[in-house]
Amino acid sequence: MKQARVKENKFRNAKAAEKRKLFLISIPFLIFITAFSYVPLLGWVISFFIYYPGIPFSKMEFVGLKNFEAFFYNKKQVITVVRNTFVLSGLIILTLPLPAIFAILLNEIRNLKFKKLVQTFSTIPYFISYVLLYLAFTTILSPSDGMLNTLLVDNLGILDKPLNVLTNEKIAWTVQTATYLFKNLGYNAILYLSAIASIDTQLYEAAEVDGAGRFDKIWHITVPGLLPTFVVLLVLQIGSVLSGAGFEQYYVFGNGMIMDKLEVIDTYTYKMGIVQGNYSFGTAMSMMKSVLSVGLMLIANTLVKKIRGSSIF
Amino acid sequence: MKNKWLRLMALTMSAVMAFSVAGCGDKAASDTTASKDDSAAVKAEADGAEVAEDEVVTLKMFIRNSSKYTGLQEDPVAKYIEEKLGIRIELTVDSSLGSTTAQASTFDELLATKLATNDMDDIMDFGSTSGNPECVTNLQNAAEAGMIMPLDDLVAEYTTNLSSDPRLTVRNDYRRENMYSDGKFYSVGGWGGMGLDQLPGAAVWIRWDAYKEMGYPEIKSDDQLLEVLAQMQEKYPETPAGDKIYAVGGGFADAQGMGDGFLNRDYPLTKGYESLEGNYAVYFNHATREVENLLSDADSVFWNGVEFYFKANQMGLLDPGAMTMSSSEYSEKVNKGQYLAGYNGWTFMGKEAVLEGLGMADSGYMPLDPFDDVESMALYWESVLGGNEFAISSTCEHPDKAIQFLDWCMSEEGSRMITQGAEGLAYTVDENGTPSLTEQFKTDNAEGVVDMAEAYGKWKYAGINAFQHIDTDANGNYIQPEQTPDVENYSAVKKDALANYYKADSFTEHFTTLKTADGEDLPTILWGSYAAAIGTKPDDIKQKYGQINDFMYKQIFKMVYAADEAEYETLKAEAIEEVNNLGIDDVFNWYDTRMKEIRGNLDALIDEAVKAY
Incomplete structure (x- = not known):
């Protein structure tokens, strides 16, 4: 009896020591996250003041919610900005299944070399900066001397006038969504490929025994196996719905002809906040966006939980 | 064995993370320490302790330029400054933030970021008052916040051009009386004058x-x-x-x-x-x-x-x-x-x-x-009060050297070298004080193959000089000899x-x-x-x-x-x-x-x- 108690105590002590060790190891990470993710949030306070770089906090003028109100100064512009943000984000959300489909198709390729080649080529654009991507696009699509227009207008004579892909307001949203896909499709597919790899192969074997074909296996095993990953990405994407494809893409690809379609909250905040030196305004916008994003993510998470019974949080 | 490796890896990662966090510690704290050390050094100097006068110091500069690289500069003009003034130029930005309109805009944005984070170099280019609408506001706030130092005493003690050339003293007076509110001036005005373009741009x-x-x-x-x-x-x-x-x-x-x-x-x-x-x-x-x-x-x-x-x-x-x-x-x-x-x-x-x-x-x-x-028609470019603003940050360890550097830039010699290149290499000056371009310079300049900024120092730091390239010196010669009409x-x-x-x-x-x-x-x-x-x-x-x-x-x-x-x-x-x-x-x-x-x-x-x- 005594021996059993001693053994139990030893086990408890060993477990406690292990927990302590894990806790100690996690401390730097906690500090890291606190220092770089939470401490900077203290800077949000300047949203309520008129902030000038270097001026002591005590000398700043408190203006309450004035900086938040400033966002709505030009209502017409705000409506455009919010519309663009939601449309561009919505289009990205609509294309969320594409990386999963791409991953499934990739997984079905039997020729290993070809599979790797496709995967490599589709992943590379993710690592190219938007600036380089824009240069590549203009080299191909420029109306004056782009490869495509030179071919279609000068060489083949198919068109009378060159195509204006990058400056056409009517197709701006489509072009930007296609650009986003070109850059991210392959990379996002990696997540699904790893999810596919984790599906128990016995399920496929059993399905084969039951006479399931390739499409049946995809539909009844692979797709359900990918759903948890899809849901996680969907919730995260809804959380970043106020960012769309991110600041860089719209900033780099934007020009006067299409800015009415590409001006999103991030670019607008940058212009009115950073470029004009209205740091308080920029911070207020950023704060408002962060709070709304967290709210949207929580709502999406709750909805998913209700529908599927599982979620991120 | 596997556990041992895992533990080692976990500990290493933790250590790296801890160092990262520690590395981002309060810069102000370390600056304060440095500042205390400097105070000690200044005091030691005042007490008669030996400080080598020919000691070369490095000044970090956030200025618009045409350099291909950041860090210590090795062009002939930089070398001349090092030999003459004992100052090595260390640029913190390169030509990607240079003097074109596009680059100037990026420069202004980076300046705003530096000001917001109090990341000040020894010499700070606050940009052009006409090009950046926030320029004066930035200067006034930086002065009020104590981020840049007043220049009155430094100019009086260490300079010859800034303190006596009437074309420059009027700029200082203007800043003291119109730009800042405490009766001092915190910036010097570069790129000024009354230059005449031969052809209208x-x-x-x-x-x-x-x-x-x-x-x-x-x-x-x-x-x-x-x-x-x-x-x-x-x-x-x-x-x-x-x-x-x-x-x-x-x-x-x-x-x-x-x-x-x-x-x-x-x-x-x-x-x-x-x-x-x-x-x-x-x-x-x-x-x-x-x-x-x-x-x-x-x-x-x-x-x-x-x-x-x-x-x-x-x-x-x-x-x-x-x-x-x-x-x-x-x-x-x-x-x-x-x-x-x-x-x-x-x-x-x-x-x-x-x-x-x-x-x-x-x-x-x-x-x-x-x-x-x-x-x-824009032929004469009036900028008698100076168009570009340069300040010395409060954290500068060698304000005496910094003001001497600015004083040289504000001279006719400095303006000439900055816009044309190093004397003796890009041009020579005869006994009457008339500058003329060297044959080698003319050849290299015409061929367009040689990097003139690196080989001669031409236009590399343009903007920080007192006078525009199209201004004339006391003898009536163009500040930039290249501007002299070569009719033949x-x-x-x-x-x-x-x-x-x-x-x-x-x-x-x-x-x-x-x-x-x-x-x-x-x-x-x-x-x-x-x-x-x-x-x-x-x-x-x-x-x-x-x-x-x-x-x-x-x-x-x-x-x-x-x-x-x-x-x-x-x-x-x-x-x-x-x-x-x-x-x-x-x-x-x-x-x-x-x-x-x-x-x-x-x-x-x-x-x-x-x-x-």
Whole structure:
């Protein structure tokens, strides 16, 4: 009896020591996250003041919610900005299944070399900066001397006038969504490929025994196996719905002809906040966006939980 | 064994993370320590402790430049400064944040970030007061926050030029009395003077060889220009290399302030109007020294400019790629001879050698005489109070050296070397004090192969010098010897234009004696000091002009690329209505009132300072 108690105590002590060790190891990470993710949030306070770089906090003028109100100064512009943000984000959300489909198709390729080649080529654009991507696009699509227009207008004579892909307001949203896909499709597919790899192969074997074909296996095993990953990405994407494809893409690809379609909250905040030196305004916008994003993510998470019974949080 | 490796890895990662966090510790704390050490050093010096006078110090500089790299600089001018002043230049930014309009904008944004994070280098370039509307505000706030140091005592103790040259003391006095509120001055004004351009940059520059071949048809309006350009484009469809030639182009893809600069900056400037602080809402008329609201006037030169590009596009004269091109891509096409004309002469001037290298011998660009609607021409660049602002940060460990460096930059010698290159290498000075370029420099400069900034130090730090390259020194020689007219070696197009079009002995003689359409003397001064004195704007005014600029940036391109005349007129009416809704009158009235105040304060000072040149 005594021996059993001693053994139990030893086990408890060993477990406690292990927990302590894990806790100690996690401390730097906690500090890291606190220092770089939470401490900077203290800077949000300047949203309520008129902030000038270097001026002591005590000398700043408190203006309450004035900086938040400033966002709505030009209502017409705000409506455009919010519309663009939601449309561009919505289009990205609509294309969320594409990386999963791409991953499934990739997984079905039997020729290993070809599979790797496709995967490599589709992943590379993710690592190219938007600036380089824009240069590549203009080299191909420029109306004056782009490869495509030179071919279609000068060489083949198919068109009378060159195509204006990058400056056409009517197709701006489509072009930007296609650009986003070109850059991210392959990379996002990696997540699904790893999810596919984790599906128990016995399920496929059993399905084969039951006479399931390739499409049946995809539909009844692979797709359900990918759903948890899809849901996680969907919730995260809804959380970043106020960012769309991110600041860089719209900033780099934007020009006067299409800015009415590409001006999103991030670019607008940058212009009115950073470029004009209205740091308080920029911070207020950023704060408002962060709070709304967290709210949207929580709502999406709750909805998913209700529908599927599982979620991120 | 596996566990051991895992533990080791976990511990290593934790340690790395801990160091990362520790590495981001409070910079101010370490600076304070350094500052205490410095105080000790200064005290030791005062106590008579030995401090080697010839000790070379390194000064970190956040200044616009043409260097290809950051860090310690090794060009001949930097070497000269190191030997003469015991100062090594360490740049914290390179030419990617240089002096073009696009780069200047990026520079201003980086400056804002540095100020916001109190990440100050020893010498800080606060940019141009006319180019960056926030410049004066930034300086005033930095001074109030104690981020930059007052220069009064340093100038009195350590300088010779800044403390005694009347052309510079007036700049210091202006800053002390008008820019800062505590009776001290915190910045020195570089890039000033009353320089005279031999050829006007703000004018219509045209492919002269082609124009000559057409017999110099008279061009006095935009419509006549378009007609001539249409004929030229038909006659010269492509370059010898097979590249398409267009009458006009643009780098419209750049961000607001740059991409639209072709329309709201370059075109109006050729007519004598300057967009104040880059704003669409208010223009400075250099002929009258007053501000005007051009957008509300449907017949103003601003709208004429938009209409010019619209018509050019309708006639197939505008490069269809302009909307997707940046300013640098536009310049590249100019260098390939792909355009026939442009409103920004600085992009077109001196291309004779480049074009010749591309098989276009005796080709080049020259400015046309002003059209009938031109109210003034920018020949004299007035900036007697200094256009660029330089300050010494409070954390600078060697303020004495920093001010000595600035003092050298503010000298005629410094201005000459900074704009031309190192003496002895780029130029020599004879016993009469007359500088002349070396043969090697001329050869390298003409061939365009040698990196002149690195090999000679030419223009590498331009902007920090006191006087403009087109100013003259006490002996009447150009600050930049390269500006001295070399009549004998003029290119074919220059000789032809002078003899057969301008019909004058010199460019200066021709352009300074022009008349307006009414027969009056054409004003030739571009006033820089007034715009530079505007200073801080109220938040609501900034909000309003920010919205107007943003709206106009999109609207003008829609107008340029409008399908037809009817759509163009609709968009124009819509623009005028919208800018009125956005409060253009409020913005204009604020600037108008401010400009009247400035003129009341500065007219006499500027007129007096002009006489010193």
